[in-house]
Amino acid sequence: MKVIIFSVSAGAGHAKAAEAVKNHIEFNNPNSEVIIIDTLKYINPIIDKVVIGGYLKSLKISPAIFGKLYDYTETDYGLALISAKLNEIMTFKLIPLIHDFDPDIMIATHPFPTEMLSILKTKHKTEVPIVSILTDYAPHSFWIHPSIDAYVVSTADMIEDICVKGIPKDSIYDLGIPTNRDFLIKYNKRDTLGEMGLSPHVKTLLIMGGSLGLGKIEEVYEDLLKVNNELQIIVVTGNNKKLYNDLIKYHNIKIGNKKTHIIGFTNKVNKYMQASDLLLTKPGGLTITEALICNLPMALFSPIPGQEEKNAEFLLKNNLAVYLKENQITSIIEDLLREEKYLEEMKKNTIKFSKPYAGQNLYILLDELVKKNEFKELSIM
Known part of the structure; x- marks a missing residue:
């Protein structure tokens, strides 16, 4: 052919x-x-x-x-x-x-x-x-x-x-x-977290902004540091070198009851998605598709006006994601972690739409x- x-x-x-x-x-x-x-x-x-x-x-x-x-x-x-x-x-x-x-x-x-x-x-x-x-x-x-x-x-x-x-x-x-066919590979969550010095017993949040590292990633990260719950945060900065340089100071350092692992550009997104409990991301089409395959619920921020706003509407309508309103990010995440059934419900819903x-x-x-x-x-x- x-x-x-x-x-x-x-x-x-x-x-x-x-x-x-x-x-x-x-x-x-x-x-x-x-x-x-x-x-x-x-x-x-x-x-x-x-x-x-x-x-x-x-x-x-x-x-x-x-x-x-x-x-x-x-x-x-x-x-x-x-x-x-x-x-x-x-x-x-x-x-x-x-x-x-x-x-x-x-x-x-x-x-x-x-x-x-x-x-x-x-x-x-x-x-x-x-x-x-x-x-x-x-x-x-x-x-x-x-x-x-x-x-x-x-x-x-x-x-x-x-x-x-x-x-x-x-x-x-x-x-x-x-x-990519790599998304059919299954990784062991415990092993992946262990490689990063993270615990399988603590909720893991993954923050991404696509390959360009766009969106208010740093602001979202800082709001997560205010969450009362114990957390592990993985940040993928993609090709955004400025963002990587701004956040690398937090790499593998514990701030209160939060530990952070910073990653630049990577072709192992599948691996990190499978190790996480919630993806915080702008709603790009490929990112959504990858998250659904990994049965990963989403929390959305900084959608590009137009197509990504439409993507967000689809996710919210089908209870696959929550929207992170400005000045409410900390409380929204705390509510999700307190009422774990919501996370579980979104996770189950991803199976219906995963292809x-x-x-x-x-x-x-x-x-x-x-x-x-x-x-x-x-x-x-």
Whole structure:
């Protein structure tokens, strides 16, 4: 199977999903040839720097701007039309790549390449099957385009919303967001905590802000230090070096009845999630998916306006998480730890929404679409 996966490096989620898909395809079919294209960077590095650089800067400086843009593009036809025109201009840069590589199937893990591939298919520039993997827990109009053979969604709740936007129900697949196969590995909680000098008999809270270490992690951490209960706190700072340098002074030091373990960037998130009792995080799509697989309840802070707020709504509606309101973080955590049944109830609920075999099931879908397309081509001949 020859596969092109088109992604965009806007944060790590889309790229992680692309790597996970590649991982599953190569595991199931070692003879496969799979390439991942950072779409905007491939088309024009300057455009990538302007668009993605601007996006990341807005998240750090003024997330509200991104939230307004998210809302406007959902309802404003003019803005959507401008975006479509820009994507159409850039789309044709992909044609030589597609012709040279001659894929059996193409996959998009971001709205930009989803729209570009839709344009190519609609204009009959390719007949290759196209799959779009939505990496959040609510659909946005930017994801939804004609001529996409399969939409893969994280939860059945999204199916009706996508159908309303004109997509046939039989092309929407509730398979879940693929994660790396490493998330199928089971770790011993006692051993993991022991490696960090932590106790299996004390509640362990894990704080993360995605690969970029975004959100008010330091403020949340300081509020946890005020909690009356005995706690162990693991903080993963990701690629945020400033945050790591600010917090490393607390590493393996006991403050009152709290002990802290600080970790920078790591590819062992699965291991730390399995060792924890509660995840405090911004609600990114991949982070949510990973936590659900690890049956880990969540407490949410600093959602990016727009898609992460929608993700938070999904989690709260299904009693998978609590929301950490500013100035109430300490009391919310104390209430959770005092009424342990709430934590247990959320943990049980994660089992209903966990899709650990999303990658395996996606591969089966890809294989079916490729075979169906091959049969169609033979019928035409």
